[in-house]
Every structure is written in structure tokens, then in C-alpha cells.
Amino acid sequence: MSWSVILSILHIVGTVLGVGGATMAELLFRQARRDQVIDPSEAPMLRISYAVMRFGMALLVVSGFGFFLLARLSGHSEWLYEPRIWVKLILTGIILGNALLLQVRKIPLWLGAAVSIVSWYSALILGAWRGLEWSFWMIVTVYLLVVIMVAAIFRQSEEPRMKQP
Secondary structure (H helix, E strand, O other): OOHHHHHHHHHHHHHHHHHHHHHHHHHHHHHHHHHHOOOOHHHHHHHHHHHHHHHHHHHHHHHHHHHHHHHHHHHHHHHHHHHHHHHHHHHHHHHHHHHHHHOOOOHHHHHEEEEEEEHHHHHHHHHHHOOOOOOOHHHHHHHHHHHEEEEEEEEHHHHOOOOOO
């Protein structure tokens, strides 16, 4: 088995764990917050989801670095000029920065959740969509528009609901 295949498998597993962890974390968090309180029985599942997401990110960073090293050593670094690669690198930084901001409570939960879920799914789509011919700025623009839309939906769902008489 070649290094390229090993790195590809690690990268795919990292993506699956990251996207799956982000999806489950968001679903479980929204379910737990329905009564405005996360009780002790709900917290362990959230912790597991976040741990899965972190492990997925670790695999992505390690395998991504491995891809860079492999490309450099084999003289095939031309793929580094593809807009998809640059956006995926930026998305990795956004996911990591967003997680840090959420951890230190410097960003509202609704915004952090929107950035997280859209970033993970964007990375998945960019990794899978091999024939995408969009420019860097087109990809970034669509990403930002989707973040804004999802953030608006999440913010609206966080607002306290008016009680019906």
C-alpha cells in the first residue's frame, strides 16, 4: 500500500469523523437546549461528539501535512495552486479558530455553530467535488453566503419564543 493511499484513507476517515461529529454535536445540542438547560444526562453525549470531531480534525491535519510532504518529496507540488486546496486550508484554520473562540466564550453559540457546521460540510464538498472549476473567490463567496444564511437560522431559533395565551 502506497503512502498516497494511506494518507487518503486517513484524510477520508478524518473528514467522516469531523463532519459526523459536527452534525451529531449540533443535533444533540439543539435537542438538549429545547428546555433551555443541558442536564447532566445530556452532557456525556455532547462530550463524545466533540471528542470525535477533535479526533477527525487531528487526522485531517496529520494527513494534510503528509500530503504536502509527499507532494514536495515527489516533485508534484502543482496541485498546491488549486483554489479548492487553498479554501480547504483556510477552512481548517476557521474550524480550529472557531473552536478556540467557542471554548473561551468569545463568540455566540449560534454563530459558532453555524461556522462549524458550514465549514465542515464545505470541506467535505470541496474534497469530494473533483471537477469543480470555480475560482477561489467564487468558492469563498458561496461559503460566506451559506454561513450568513445558517447563522441567521440558528440565531432565530435561539431567540426566546413568545408564549401563546
